[in-house]
Amino acid sequence: MNPEGWTLFMKQVRDVGIIVSGGTVCFSCISLYEGNEKFYKQFIMPAVQLLNPETAHRIGVALAKYHVFQKPKTPDPPILKTKVWGHEFRNPIGLAAGFDKHGEAVDGILKMGFGFLEVGSITPKPQPGQVKPRVFRLKEDHAIINRYGFNSDGHKVVYQRLVDRIQKDKIKEPGILGVNLGKNKTSLDAADDYVQGVRLFGQLADFLVINISSPNTSGLRDLQAKANLENLISKVVIERNQLKCEKKPPLLIKLSPDLTEQDKVDIAEVVTNEKCLVEGLIISNTTVSRSENLKSEHQTETGGLSGEPIKHLSTLVLRDMYRLTQGKIPIIGVGGISSGKDAYEKIKAGACLVELYTAMAYEGPVVVTKIKRELVELLEADGYTSIADAVGADHKKKT
Template identity: 45%
Template sequence: MTKAQLIPRQIVIINSPMEETNAMLTFGKPFYPLAFWTLQSNPEQAHQQLIKILNRIDRSRHSWAADWLLSQLENSFCQSDPRLVQNLWGLTFNNPLGLAAGFDKDGLAAGTWASFGFGLAELGAVTHHPQPGNPRPRLFRLPQDRAGLNRMGANNQGAKVMAKTLQETWARHPRTIPIGINLCKSKITPLDAAALDYVESFRYLKDWADYFVVNVSSPNTPGLRDLQATEQLEPIIAALQAENGGTKPILVKISPDLNWSDLADLVQLAKTYQLAGIIATNTTISREGLKTQILKATGKDIREEAGGISGMPLQKRSTEIIRFIWQQTGGQLPIIGVGGIFTPLDAWEKIAAGASLLQVYTGWIYEGPWMVPNILQGLVAKLEEHGLSSLSEAVGCENKQGVGTRE
């Protein structure tokens, strides 16, 4: 096959990145994004090319062609239903489904994510110092497990460059959905200087996003997860809150590999320092239950491969943690649920367990961009099924009402 054929709701195999680019720019039928070529070839190369294309479209959005492309995206993927609106931290989310951190590390496509139907998008992870990340290959698909393996190492151009990028983006057009930024410690910064590293990133970026996330849970920055210990995390949160002065919501993103006692301590810290919420969860270092035994790209046993697993293997654990946090806080601390969301039922399960908002990454790769309207329509159907008039009524409903999640 020498040309990609655009077929709604069907993934087709394309032979080269150039064919994929041509397919996207042709746009003869509903959008087929570059990201879904990644199962066939180099995931990172395809991902980078998609971001470049979206950045080019956004920078030329006032041209006829780019305006038409964005309108086609919106017609295909955007859904509007007042029952899905969530109001948190003085922000209005038109729907609860967001793009997770890791997809748009430098904010190059920040102005386009609303056109895919997302109700929020989280950029980064970004560090104070620019860094190249870990050696390649470092991004893999595990199709047998409907999962991803990444050991990217927070490759990004640094907070100062992201600030300039976002300043230019929002000068072209105002943001139409809440935008978050995921802050990570620079690899070269020692752990005992982590607080200042986070604060310096925040200073650059605080005017260009709506909420911020303290990432202390990526498995791909040496020592980073040690900062989840309350004695390590407390000075970081205290320094950020002092710099913030209550102007921006600050959340913390946690690991699925924490034990219940450590998780309870972290929840208490979040309450003590009046954090806006918790994102549950980041990727897992567990290899338990994987169908993939040998990573085809390297020929090595999956248990010998460093990095975090995302997608379906994370689904159950992330939901259990959401439920635990909701129960520990009586539903008073907002939770963004992420991990293994592929279908409306997956999304509903996390909301019923206690998540007010959701984020996707791996599921979006596997299911395609139609996943967004499919999930949103499915959530409306679930609200109707349970006699609920708004999504906020559904948050934590299994804890309050005994509503089943896999009905």
């Protein structure tokens, strides 16, 4: 080939290269934005897994914050609508606490198709949490171990962020927002930390969560013991009842999956007692237990285990607590949900709403659309016309 022919050939190769890579980038962006399930599974999530888990988490929050993920194309079908605490949920799938710890990406998350979300856990004063590394992927087990230890921007900063969202950004559809409260590591009066949270966030949250079950703050889980729980709940209930706002938010207690049989009986007794009556339970947080079946090398890391390995354990506690409280207290079921079947199992065991976190870290936001689609199929196959009809169905069968 003469030099001119060679130059022309190279130019054509370059043009084809530009077109192919440009096309690939465009296709990737469109697929990312449109929530193409296959594309996430085959390309996006394997690439995400190459990143350090905490970096991947930070990037996920940033992408949600800047609304990189598109709204699902079709609205949720009526069968998924449900009413709890007077709030109309467009679907029962929420994002669990721990993803948007600092309330940075509320609207981007709601846009992914969740029916609600929890921000937090938030501590009164800002604190850095534990030293890094503090999050581990157990890939073979579809699980995570985390020991973040309540890294938090603190009440003041997060509160302002949530206020700005409504006042400055003038959000038209604010969605349903839960605020999950934690306590500072060095606090000497745990109950007071929660009381402060109720006072501040009670004015803007649709529900408040008293998180006394994270395993990474020393002594926190002791607050689930009967006398401590009575003391704590009576104080937060009084504070909530004194709020000046029009709609006082329901109070929910988030429980550990590592409760003994006696713990469950005691907690049920406390939360159904007139003085300590709470409006909801969240079951469950992460576990400190490690099943023999875990395969990943990270299984010995200290921290709370979430995802697939805690699914049955958390459903068991949920089922027990529904029975012990006679279905009188709405329960949010969380732990290992990654399919419509998982969500349906928790609903039939007694959950009126469900949440997830770990499945999103493995499958991306498309997991929400998948779960909703599968849940609709399962409800319809069993002849249900609403979520509410299926809540606690397992218990009704037995009686």
